[in-house]
Structures are given as C-alpha cells and as structure tokens.
Amino acid sequence: MSHLLSEFPEHTYEQWHAAAEALLKGASFEQKLVSKTYENITIQPIYRREDIANLDQRKHFPGSGSLVRGSHAEGFLKAGWEVSQELKASSPALLNGVIHEGLNGGQSELNIVVGCGQPVCCHGGVAINTADDVKTALAGVAVDAISTYWQCGPSSVPVAALVLAATEQLGVSADKLRGGFENDPLGQLVSHGSLRQSLKTRFNHMAALTAYAAKNAPQLHTIAIKGDVYHNAGATATQELGHVIATLVCYIEEMKTRGISPETVLPHIRIRLAVGSDYFMEISKIRAARALWSKIAAAYGVENAPVHIHACTSQWNKTTYDAHTNMLRVTAEAFAAVVGGVDSMHIGPYDEISGKSDEFSRRIARNIHTILREECGLDHVIDPAGGSTYIEWLTDQIAAKSWEIFQGIEKQGGMIAALESGSVQQSVEAVCKAKFQNIRRRKDKVVGSNMYPDLKGKKLKIFSQECKAGQPVPGAPSPQPLEITASVDASMMEQAIAAAKNGASKVSIAIATGLTNNEGAPVVTALPSHRAAEEYEALRDASAAFAAKTGAAPTILQLNIGPSGRYRLRADWTASFFEAAGFAIDGTRDFKTNDDAIAALTASNATIAVITSDDTTYQTCVAPLAEAVKAAKPDVTLLVAGAPGENESAWRAAGVDDFVNVRSNNYELNAQLLKKAGVL
Numbered sequence: 001m002s003h004l005l006s007e008f009p010e011h012t013y014e015q016w017h018a019a020a021e022a023l024l025k026g027a028s029f030e031q032k033l034v035s036k037t038y039e040n041i042t043i044q045p046i047y048r049r050e051d052i053a054n055l056d057q058r059k060h061f062p063g064s065g066s067l068v069r070g071s072h073a074e075g076f077l078k079a080g081w082e083v084s085q086e087l088k089a090s091s092p093a094l095l096n097g098v099i100h101e102g103l104n105g106g107q108s109e110l111n112i113v114v115g116c117g118q119p120v121c122c123h124g125g126v127a128i129n130t131a132d133d134v135k136t137a138l139a140g141v142a143v144d145a146i147s148t149y150w151q152c153g154p155s156s157v158p159v160a161a162l163v164l165a166a167t168e169q170l171g172v173s174a175d176k177l178r179g180g181f182e183n184d185p186l187g188q189l190v191s192h193g194s195l196r197q198s199l200k201t202r203f204n205h206m207a208a209l210t211a212y213a214a215k216n217a218p219q220l221h222t223i224a225i226k227g228d229v230y231h232n233a234g235a236t237a238t239q240e241l242g243h244v245i246a247t248l249v250c251y252i253e254e255m256k257t258r259g260i261s262p263e264t265v266l267p268h269i270r271i272r273l274a275v276g277s278d279y280f281m282e283i284s285k286i287r288a289a290r291a292l293w294s295k296i297a298a299a300y301g302v303e304n305a306p307v308h309i310h311a312c313t314s315q316w317n318k319t320t321y322d323a324h325t326n327m328l329r330v331t332a333e334a335f336a337a338v339v340g341g342v343d344s345m346h347i348g349p350y351d352e353i354s355g356k357s358d359e360f361s362r363r364i365a366r367n368i369h370t371i372l373r374e375e376c377g378l379d380h381v382i383d384p385a386g387g388s389t390y391i392e393w394l395t396d397q398i399a400a401k402s403w404e405i406f407q408g409i410e411k412q413g414g415m416i417a418a419l420e421s422g423s424v425q426q427s428v429e430a431v432c433k434a435k436f437q438n439i440r441r442r443k444d445k446v447v448g449s450n451m452y453p454d455l456k457g458k459k460l461k462i463f464s465q466e467c468k469a470g471q472p473v474p475g476a477p478s479p480q481p482l483e484i485t486a487s488v489d490a491s492m493m494e495q496a497i498a499a500a501k502n503g504a505s506k507v508s509i510a511i512a513t514g515l516t517n518n519e520g521a522p523v524v525t526a527l528p529s530h531r532a533a534e535e536y537e538a539l540r541d542a543s544a545a546f547a548a549k550t551g552a553a554p555t556i557l558q559l560n561i562g563p564s565g566r567y568r569l570r571a572d573w574t575a576s577f578f579e580a581a582g583f584a585i586d587g588t589r590d591f592k593t594n595d596d597a598i599a600a601l602t603a604s605n606a607t608i609a610v611i612t613s614d615d616t617t618y619q620t621c622v623a624p625l626a627e628a629v630k631a632a633k634p635d636v637t638l639l640v641a642g643a644p645g646e647n648e649s650a651w652r653a654a655g656v657d658d659f660v661n662v663r664s665n666n667y668e669l670n671a672q673l674l675k676k677a678g679v680l
Contacts, residue, residue: 013048020045037281038431039238041397047389055396057291062383063306067290068395070341071306075382081337082109082147082344083369084310085362088124090115092136095126099141101359105366109147109179109344112137114159116469117476117507123467124355125151128159129476129507131500134166143167147178147344149221149270154197156183156222157205157496158509164217164493165500180221180270181209186247187226190419191233193526196470199416201514204488206251207258212493214264221270221308223251228274232315232529234432237278237285238398242405243424244271245292246415249406252300253414258488262300271307273342275333276314280394282333283385286311286340288399295403311337312346318353319533320460321540322448326350327364334368338378339385345369353531355463422525432530439532440667449533450666453579455553459540470516479505482512536580539670539680543582546679554677557606558587559597559629561613561621567641571612574641577660578610581670587612594625598632607677610639610660618642626655637676 021029033045052058057066063073072078083106089095099110114128115121128134138148152159160181164174185202189195195202210222225247227240235243248269255265273289275282290307297305313330327350334347347368349361373379385391409418418424438444445451482504484495496509510516531537547553556578560571575585586606591597601609609629611622622640629638643661644651660669674680 013046016046037236037278038434039236039281039398039401041394041401047393049389052389052392052396055392057396058392062386065294067294067307068287069383069386071290071308071343073382075341076338076379077382080108080373080379081342081369083107083366084109084111084147084149084344084346085366086111086113086151086312086346086348088113088357089126090120090124092126092128092133095137096139098362099137101362102366103141103146105363106370107366109149110141111149111344111346112151114150114152114155116467117473118468118471119474120465121467122465122469124463127473128162129473129505130503131162131166131169132503134162135170138166138170143170144172144176149179149182149344151182153182153188154185154195154202154205154515155506155510156181157209157493157513158506158515160209160212160222161493161496161500161504161509162506164497168497169501174217175219177217178219180213180224180268182224182270183209183222184224184226184247186250186415186419187224187229189522189524190425190527191229191529194523195521196518197515198517198520199522200520201517203251203254203258204486205513205515207255207260207488208490208492210255210260210265210268211488212490213268214260215490218267220268222268223265224270224272225251226272228272228312228314229527229529230428231274231276233428233527234316234435234530235428236431237276237281238401238405239428239431240273241285241289241292241398241402242409243415244273244289245296245402245406246409246418248293248296249410250415252296262297263302263305266297266300266302266305266307269307270310272310272312274314274316275311275337275340277317277329277332279332279336280391281398282336283340284391284394284398286337286342287385287391287395288402290341291395291399292402292406308343309341310344310346311340311342313337313348315348315353315529315531317446317532318348319446319448319531320353320462320537321533322454322457323350323354323460325448326352330365331368331371334372335376335378338372341383341385351460353462354460355465419524420522425525425527428527435532436535440535440665442666444532446533446536449536450580452576453540453582455579455582455584459537459544473507476507477505479508479511482508484509484512486512486514535667539581539667539674542674542679546677547582552605553582553584554608554674554679555584555586555604555606556608556610556673557601557604558585559601559609559611559625560587560590561594561597561611561625562590562592562617564590566614566617567612570614570641574610574612574660577664577666578670578673580666581674583608583670583673594621594628597625598628601629601636602632607635608637608639608673610641611656612641615642618647622647622651622656623654626651630655637673 035043057068062070089098113125115125117127213220213222227244230240252262293307313333318326347365349357349365351357351361412418442450482499639658
C-alpha cells in the first residue's frame with residue numbers, strides 16, 4: 001500500500017488552483033468556478049478537510065450534541081421515515097377509501113387535510129363535523145398502530161376533541177395515539193394575511209391542547225411550524241430556517257406565559273420544511289434545522305430534545321405544462337430529504353398543483369418512498385451525508401446565516417412584530433423578485449417552461465374553489481350551545497371531548513371555545529405562494545387562447561439562409577427560445593437565396609420573422625434581406641439570431657427590429673412579441 005501511495009503524491013490546494021487556472025486558458029477562476037447562492041453563500045469548486053477542521057458538529061454522534069447527524073442515535077435503523085402522503089376527499093366515506101388505498105400502497109402515517117366544512121372545500125379537505133364522521137373516515141383502521149396527523153388549521157381543539165372522542169369510543173386510549181393536530185397561527189397569518197380570531201385565542205387553544213397532550217397523549221404533536229409557507233413564496237433556505245426558529249421561540253414564549261414550560265412544549269412540536277431542487281442545499285438545510293433546534297433547546301435549558309422534521313416536496317418548482325417532469329423533481333427532492341434525515345415526508349403527486357390528484361399520481365408518489373427504501377437502501381444508513389466535506393461546510397454556513405436572520409427578527413421584537421411591520425414579507429419578496437428575474441433571463445432553468453418546452457403536451461386542468469370558511473354550511477344542523485369554559489389548560493380539552501362524545505359538532509365546539517369571535521383578529525401583509533413557472537405559463541395560456549380563437553398559434557418564420565449544417569444549433573436554440581412562450585416555429589426550411597426567403601415570408605401568415613445563419617453569412621445577407629423583408633411586408637417584426645456586435649447600427653438601419661441571443665431577456669422579449677402579434 002505504501003508503494004502504491006508513493007505513486008500518487010499529495011498535492012497542495014495551491015497546485016490544484018494553478019492547474020485549474022491553466023485549464024481555463026485565461027478565463028477568470030472566480031467567474032467560471034465560483035458561484036454565489038441566493039443565501040449569499042459563496043460556493044467554491046472544491047472543499048478540503050481544512051475547511052471543516054474546526055466544526056464542532058463533526059465531534060457529535062447521531063442523537064447527541066447539535067443533532068446535525070440525526071435526532072436519534074439509531075437513525076433509520078430503528079424506524080424509517082413515515083410515509084406521510086396528504087390525504088384529501090370531500091366526505092368521510094370517500095376519505096376512508098383514500099385512506100385504505102394509501103395503507104395498501106405503503107402509507108405509514110395518515111396525513112389528513114381537514115376542510116372548512118363546506119361541501120366543496122377550496123383546499124380539497126374533508127368535512128369532519130362530528131365524532132361519527134371521524135369513525136366513518138377511520139373505519140377499518142387500527143388507529144393504535146398507525147400515526148394519524150390532522151391538518152386542521154384554526155380548528156385544532158374542535159377537531160382534536162372529535163378525534164379523541166371517536167378513538168376512545170373505538171377502545172383506543174389517548175396515550176396510544178401517535179401523530180397530532182396542526183396548529184400554526186403565524187404560518188396561517190402570513191400566508192393568508194389575516195386570521196378569523198385573535199392570536200390570543202389561537203395561543204390559548206394551543207396551550208390547552210398541548211397541556212392535555214402532555215398529560216394524556218405524550219406522542220401527539222399539537223404545535224406546527226411550517227417553513228414551506230416561506231419557501232413556496234420564494235424564500236431562501238436560510239430565510240425559511242430563520243423564520244422557523246423565530247416562530248419556534250415565539251411559540252415557546254407564548255406557552256411559557258400560559259404556564260407550560262419549554263421542556264413540556266418541545267416534544268409536542270412538529271417542524272415542516274419544504275424540500276426544493278437544490279439538492280445539496282436542501283440536505284444541508286435539514287441538518288442545519290436540527291442544529292438550530294438544539295441551540296434553542298439548550299438556551300431554554302432543555303436536554304435530550306429530539307425534533308420531528310416533516311418534509312414536503314416543493315411547490316415552487318412544479319409546472320402545469322409538461323407536468324410529468326414533476327415526477328423527476330419530487331424524486332430528487334425526496335432523495336435529498338431522506339439523506340438529510342427527515343422523520344416523515346409527503347411526496348407530492350405530479351399533478352398536486354392542479355388541486356385534484358388521482359389514484360395513479362398518488363400511487364407513483366408513494367412508490368418513490370418504496371424505491372428509496374427497498375431499492376436504494378437508504379433506511380439502512382445512519383446519517384448518509386455525514387463526512388461529506390462540502391455538506392458539512394454548507395450545513396454550518398446555513399445554520400450561521402439562519403441564526404443571523406433569527407437574531408435580526410428578535411431585535412425587531414420577535415416574529416409577531418416582524419410580521420406586523422412587514423419586514424419578513426419584504427425580505428422574502430425581494431428574493432422572489434430576484435429569482436423571477438433570473439428565470440426570465442433563463443439563468444435559472446425550469447425544464448418544460450423557460451427551457452425545452454413541449455408544445456404538444458397538455459396542461460394540467462386546475463381545480464380551484466372559492467374559500468367559504470366561516471360561512472354557514474348548507475344543510476348542516478344548527479350549532480348547539482355547550483357549557484365549555486374557555487381556558488389555557490387541559491380542562492377545556494376535557495370538556496370539549498366530553499361534548500364530542502355526546503354528539504356535539506365541530507362548529508358547536510368552535511363557538512363554545514371562542515374560535516368564532518373575531519375581535520382583535522390580526523391583519524398583516526400577505527405572503528402568497530408562487531411557482532417559478534407561473535409567468536411563462538401565463539404566456540403559454542395566452543398563446544393557447546389565441547390558437548383556440550383564431551385556429552392557429554402565433555407563428556414565427558425562421559429565415560434560414562444557407563446550408564443547415566452551418567447554423568442548425570443556433571436555429572434549434574432560437575426555436576426553443578420562442579417556444580417557451582407558445583410560439584409555433586416554422587423553421588424546417590433552408591433558403592438558398594434571399595428571394596427564396598422573401599417568397600416564403602410572403603406566403604406565410606407569420607407577422608414575426610427571424611433571420612438565422614452563421615456569423616460569416618450574416619455579413620453579406622442580413623442588410624439586403626432586412627431591406628427586402630420590410631419592402632415586402634412592412635409590418636413584419638424582424639429579428640436576427642445572434643449577437644450583432646459592431647453591425648447593430650447598420651442592421652437596424654436596414655430594417656432589423658431586434659436581436660435574440662443568450663443575453664436577451666427571454667420573458668420580456670417574448671412578451672413584447674406576443675403583444676405585437678395581438679396575443680397579449
């Protein structure tokens with residue numbers, strides 16, 4: 001072995017750097033090989049042991065210290081991540097069918113979306129009105145053997161009362177239940193811009209349910225912190241974590257004022273993070289989240305406080321056109337989530353953003369869990385990312401910058417004050433705007449949208465319903481008065497459960513516990529979710545509507561001059577540039593002469609033409625061809641594919657209107673052309 005190593009002498013970083021610069025042949029090392037992320041983290045092309053030599057996290061074992069390497073010492077060897085696909089249906093009976101479909105397909109946690117009670121809920125959630133509805137939904141389910149998590153928004157206490165009453169009637173005590181009830185008032189506030197009740201009421205309900213769980217149901221989560229609210233609005237990884245940690249501290253403090261200690265609160269919190277397409281960033285973000293959690297726990301003097309991280313695949317990068325590419329996206333995202341060590345995960349079906357997935361798309365999404373577990377063997381490894389120099393370094397960078405964001409929020413008075421002032425929203429919107437600018441220039445690529453569009457593919461049909469939460473439910477019985485004493489301790493839950501056992505409805509419990517009182521309800525600037533492809537999809541939609549109205553999509557004629565071999569790559573690139581907006585490209589013909597090109601233009605209905613050839617041919621053909629085009633069809637918008645260089649003034653004088661090349665703003669140029677074509 002020593003002889004073998006002697007043949008491969010160790011080299012210094014300086015030697016490697018010199019060799020890399022030599023290969024660049026004069027190009028800038030910094031510009032070519034060094035990049036900066038939206039998190040303002042500078043990424044080098046290579047990382048060495050020296051870069052992570054002083055990181056404390058390297059000294060910690062899984063389940064100890066910073067928790068970077070995992071919340072549990074055994075990792076997935078003890079228990080794999082929960083397959084926690086979101087379950088939606090319009091009624092308890094239909095939900096029962098979806099539940100058994102999921103269980104038969106490998107689901108290990110029932111992640112149930114509860115609707116607002118209307119017959120058709122805008123979020124597709126189920127209407128749970130009584131304990132009997134819960135029993136109908138869970139018929140045939142061994143609720144003491146599987147985790148059940150209820151996404152119930154402001155109705156955590158009423159829904160929990162119905163579920164706990166129903167499961168007790170089924171013979172399952174509360175201490176046997178796993179899962180929880182989602183209650184994240186600040187996440188709901190920032191995503192919607194308002195609540196229907198005061199924050200005081202929401203925190204009182206959070207305290208009452210948490211106190212009850214601490215006393216009777218130690219395995220239930222009663223507090224949620226949803227980082228995906230920020231991610232899907234365009235936030236960076238560090239913003240998502242910084243806002244999550246600031247919210248965590250806010251909730252701990254609110255519970256402290258209601259007599260519940262941090263040591264009691266932390267085991268009942270579930271953090272929900274989105275997982276996007278930046279593979280290494282997302283792995284490191286999940287690991288950094290545990291480090292930040294442990295830092296907060298230590299600050300409150302809480303030891304041995306593992307965190308439950310629930311991952312959901314991003315909606316920011318999903319597309320409605322060429323939607324099957326979403327399968328590839330969620331696969332990479334799920335892989336990153338598992339490598340990062342999440343505890344449960346929802347992998348979105350490829351058609352999730354349509355608002356209505358089907359059995360096929362749900363099955364394919366669940367099967368990704370199986371592939372990662374059974375074929376990749378990721379449940380047989382503890383901390384698969386541990387030891388990667390780059391990931392260890394990046395984890396530390398994300399944690400440090402997220403902590404700075406958290407500290408900035410604390411200086412403003414905490415998360416509530418930051419949301420009220422709008423500083424959180426402004427910071428996320430600034431990043432979102434920067435991302436859209438890079439998408440428009442195709443610096444950031446969205447396959448199927450601003451790059452490699454498939455014009456033959458069908459768009460997902462979007463199902464959207466108006467939210468009628470808070471309005472009377474048609475056909476529902478009138479709410480009955482209940483004697484429930486509003487409080488911040490377990491007694492309110494105990495009274496609500498007793499009422500549910502006697503047939504009380506969710507609405508009756510909500511009224512009795514103060515949820516329908518909107519006095520003091522907060523209003524802030526909303527932070528709506530976005531998708532990277534949404535602007536391009538709007539262009540495609542406009543082109544599709546134009547085609548439906550006129551019988552043909554807006555057309556661009558490529559005036560290809562000379563043999564195809566000279567410019568075919570340029571022609572294909574140019575066609576794809578315009579297809580991103582839904583233009584039909586007439587570009588298969590080669591024209592030997594300018595007269596041939598003019599004849600084709602005269603016979604075409606196209607109002608836009610682009611001259612395409614190689615740079616040498618341009619020197620002799622562009623000016624006369626441009627003059628001929630404008631003489632034959634003065635209203636035609638004429639472009640040249642490529643950079644004009646010193647010829648720009650002369651070619652514009654000859655009739656060229658614009659140029660299309662790698663420096664062009666793809667979105668803005670396409671939008672201008674669609675307006676000229678009468679599409680927009």
